[in-house]
Amino acid sequence: MLEIQEPIDVWVLFSKNHIQPSVFFWHGRQIKIEKINLVHTSKNGGNIFYHFSVSSCGNFYRLNLDTSKMRWILEAVEEE
Amino acid sequence: MRSILHIDFNSYFATVEQQANPRLRGKPIGVTGGDRLQRTVIGAASIEAKKFGVKTGMHPYEAKKLCPEIILVKGDSDKYLEVTKKFLNIIKDFSPYVEVFSIDEVFIDLSHLGGVNQVATSLTSEVNVAREIKSRIHSEIGEWMRVSIGISYNKLLAKLASNLQKPDGLVVIPNHTEAIKILDKIELDEVCGIGSRIKRRLNNMGIFNFSQLRFVPLPALLASFKSYGQILYNMARGVDESPIIPFYEKEEVKSVGHRHTIDHDTADPTEIKQILLKLTELVARRLRAKELVGKTVHCWYRQAFHLRGEAELSPGSHLGGVFLGDGMQLTIQYTSDGLEIFHAAWRIFQTIWSGGKIRMVGISISNLKPTHPQNLSLLPETNRAEIILKAIDKINDKFGEFTLQRGVLLGSQQMRRKPNPFLADRRFKL
Numbered sequence: 001m002l003e004i005q006e007p008i009d010v011w012v013l014f015s016k017n018h019i020q021p022s023v024f025f026w027h028g029r030q031i032k033i034e035k036i037n038l039v040h041t042s043k044n045g046g047n048i049f050y051h052f053s054v055s056s057c058g059n060f061y062r063l064n065l066d067t068s069k070m071r072w073i074l075e076a077v078e079e080e
Numbered sequence: 081m082r083s084i085l086h087i088d089f090n091s092y093f094a095t096v097e098q099q100a101n102p103r104l105r106g107k108p109i110g111v112t113g114g115d116r117l118q119r120t121v122i123g124a125a126s127i128e129a130k131k132f133g134v135k136t137g138m139h140p141y142e143a144k145k146l147c148p149e150i151i152l153v154k155g156d157s158d159k160y161l162e163v164t165k166k167f168l169n170i171i172k173d174f175s176p177y178v179e180v181f182s183i184d185e186v187f188i189d190l191s192h193l194g195g196v197n198q199v200a201t202s203l204t205s206e207v208n209v210a211r212e213i214k215s216r217i218h219s220e221i222g223e224w225m226r227v228s229i230g231i232s233y234n235k236l237l238a239k240l241a242s243n244l245q246k247p248d249g250l251v252v253i254p255n256h257t258e259a260i261k262i263l264d265k266i267e268l269d270e271v272c273g274i275g276s277r278i279k280r281r282l283n284n285m286g287i288f289n290f291s292q293l294r295f296v297p298l299p300a301l302l303a304s305f306k307s308y309g310q311i312l313y314n315m316a317r318g319v320d321e322s323p324i325i326p327f328y329e330k331e332e333v334k335s336v337g338h339r340h341t342i343d344h345d346t347a348d349p350t351e352i353k354q355i356l357l358k359l360t361e362l363v364a365r366r367l368r369a370k371e372l373v374g375k376t377v378h379c380w381y382r383q384a385f386h387l388r389g390e391a392e393l394s395p396g397s398h399l400g401g402v403f404l405g406d407g408m409q410l411t412i413q414y415t416s417d418g419l420e421i422f423h424a425a426w427r428i429f430q431t432i433w434s435g436g437k438i439r440m441v442g443i444s445i446s447n448l449k450p451t452h453p454q455n456l457s458l459l460p461e462t463n464r465a466e467i468i469l470k471a472i473d474k475i476n477d478k479f480g481e482f483t484l485q486r487g488v489l490l491g492s493q494q495m496r497r498k499p500n501p502f503l504a505d506r507r508f509k510l
Contacts, residue, residue, distance in 0.1 A: 001101070001153075038100040038222060040162035045480035051159070053100035060101045078103050 001060070001078040010063065010072045021052055021063055026074055031056050051075070083206050084324070085188040086230040086238035087171070087213065090247035092184035093124035096163050097153050099222035108132060108147050111155045112140065119341050119439070123155050127247055160184075163221060168327070170216045174209055180327040187235050189324040206231045210250055232259070236320035239272045259318035263290040271315055278312075281305075290316045333370060337378070337444025338362050340495050345384035345437040352441060354492050356429060357422045359443050361485070362495065364418035367445065368473060371452065373414040374445035377421055379428040380407025384437035405440075406432040414449065417469060419486075421445060 011023040023032050038053040050065040062076035089095060093111040098104045108129035113120035122143050125134040132147035143150050164183050171178050177189035193205045210229040217225050228249040230241025237259050241251040244262070253259050263271075268289065269279045285304065287293050293316035301309030314320060338359045346352065356379070367374060382405035408428045415421060425443045457463060475484045482489065 035102075037102060038096070038159070038163075040156075040159045042158040045476060045483065046478045047480070055102055058103070060103050062100075078101065 001076055003076050004074060006074045008063070008072050008074045010065075019050070019065070021054065021065075021072075024061075024063060024072070024074070031061070033061075081233045082189065082191045083193060084232060084235055084238040085190055085206065085210060085213075086181075086232075086235070086242045087186050087188070087210075088228050088230075088239075088242045089167075089184035090226045090228060091124055091127050091130065093155055093160055094126035094129070094153075095225060096160055098126060099163075099224040100159065102224075104151060104153070105224060107151055108134065108149060109151045109153050110134060110138075110140065110143050111153050113155060119343055163225075166221050167217065170213065170220060174213065177324045177326055179324045186327075187238065187324055207250065207252065214248075214250075234318070234320040235322055235324070236271065236273070236315060237318055240266075240270070243270065256318060263316070263318060266290070268293070273311060273315060278305075278308075282312075333372065333448060335378075335444050335446035335448065336363050336366050336370075336372070336374070337442060338366075338495070339380075339440060339442025340493070341382075341440040342438070342493070345439050347435060347437045352429070352433075352438065353426065354488060355441055356425055356443065357418070357486065358489055358492050358495060359441070360422040360425055361418035361489070362481075363443060363445055364416055364421055365473070365476070365481070367416040367448075368451075368469070371450060372448045373416045373451050373454075374421075374448045375414045376409055376411050376445065376447040377424040377428065378407060378409040378444045378446065379425040379432075380442050381405050381429065381433065381438045382440040384439050403439075405438075408432050411447070416451065417465060 006026065009025045010021045013020045013022050020036060021033055023030060025031070033054045033056055035055045036052055037055060040051050040053075042049045042051065047066065047068040050067065052063045052065070054061050054063060058080060060076070060078040061074060064073040064075045065071075066073065094109050097109060097111060104126075106128060107126070108131075109126040110122040110129055111124045113123055120140065122134060122136060122138045122140060124136055125138075125143070129143070129147055129150055132150070134143045134147055134150060140152055143152075160183060164180075168178065168180070168186070171186060171188060175188045175190055175192070179187040181187060190206050190209060193209070210231060213229070214227060217227060226248040228242045228246050228251075230238045230243070230249075230251050230253070232238040232241050232253040233255070237253045240262065241253045242249065244251045253262060267279075268274050268282055268287075269276060271290075274282075281304070282288075282293065285296075287296060293312065296313075296316075298309065298313050301313050303309070305312060340355055340359060342351075342355065382403050385403060408431060410424050410428050412420065412424045421443070429441070472484050476482065
C-alpha cells in the first residue's frame, strides 16, 4: 500500500444524513467508487477528519475529508 | 439464573484492516504498533497468519521467519476505537447492561429474557439475540467482521464458551452439569484468570486439570494463593458471581501514564530530557482533560538490548537477549502541570540511570484526586501558571496537540498511541 497525501476532487452524495463519495479524480483518471468498506474519523484539536476506505475495480483507496477546510485528500492507494 | 453473553471479535485489529482493505482479506497480515514498522511488535495477527504460528507480541522478524509472505500493516487506534463505538451502538439496543471488557470484548446481561435455556441446542431467545447481533455487525459495520459469542449463566463460563469456537462461533453452556463436563476437558489456562504463572504453581502442587482442582480443599488453596484461592476454588466449580459493570458507570482512573520506545538507542541526556518532557506534557494534558491531579510520579526506562551470555546472534535477532531497566517513584505536591511532573521524573531518572544507552522511557502519575475542590494559592506565580496552562489547553484543544508547546520540544519526535486492546483511560471516549 502506498501512502500519499494528494489533494483530489470528489463527487459526493448526501443520503440519509451520510456523506458518500461516489467518484474521484486522480492522475487524470475518473475513479468510480464501487464500495465503501469502512468509514472512521480522527481528530486534530477541533478538526474532524473522515476517512473513507473504498474499493474500485479490485483496487483500494483511502480518502480523507478535512471538514474544517472541506478538502479531500487521497491518503492511501493499493492498485493491481 | 442469569444469562450472560460474551462477544469477542476474532483477530480484531487485523480483521478491521481486512474490512477496510479487501485486498488484505484471506491473506496473513500482522498489525504493528502505530506509525512505524521499526522497533515494534505484532499487535494482532490475522486468522490466516495465526495458522502459521504468528502470535500477538511477536517481533516482526520472528513473524517473517514463520510466515515469509506476511503483510505488515501499520495499526490505527482511531480506526479500531471507531469500530468499537459502532459495535457498542448495536449492542445497547439489546440490553442496558453491557460491560466493556476490552476494545474487542463485551459482556451483556440478558437475564431479562428469562435465563439460559436448559436445552443447549434449542433456539433460545439468547441464541436468537446472538444471531441478530452477528447479522447487524455484518450489515452495519462490515461483512468481514466476525465475532465469537458465548452464552452461559455467568461471566466466567460465557467467556469460556466464546473461546471454544473460533472464528465466528456461537456456543451455549446452559447449566452446571454441562459446565463441569467442559471444564474437565480443557486445560487450566484456557479459563480467563489462570495465566501461565498460576498454572505453573498449580502444576507444582500436582494439579493439572479442573477435576483435580475440585479435590483441593479451600483452606489449602487459600494458604497457597491467599484470597485468589477462593476464585480458583469457584472456577473449578463453574461459579462466578461477579456482576456486569456497565460501561457508562466509568471506573475510577487510578493512574495516567505514557511511555515511548525511541527509534534508536541513545545516551544523550538532552534527547532523553526532551522525550521525558514531552511524555510528561502528554500525561499532564490527559490529567487536566479528566480534571484530575496526581502526586506520585513513577519513571522508568529500559536499556538498549543486551545479549544474554556470550551467544552471538544475527543482527536484529532478539532471541536469547534481554532488556534491562530500572524504575522508581517519587511523591510530590498534587499537580497536573507537565513541568512539575517533569522535574520529579527527571530527578528520578538521574537517580536510576547509569549513563548507558536506553531504548524506552516511561512515566506515570498515580494517587489521583479530582482537581476540585482545591485550595487556592496565595502565590501570584502559581495562579499565573494555571492561567497560562488553561490558555495553552484551549488553543491545543482547538488546533491540535502541541500547536503551542514549550520551545525545547520543537522538532521533538512524534508520539502516537500504539493500538492495544486495553482501553484504560480511553474508556471515557466510548
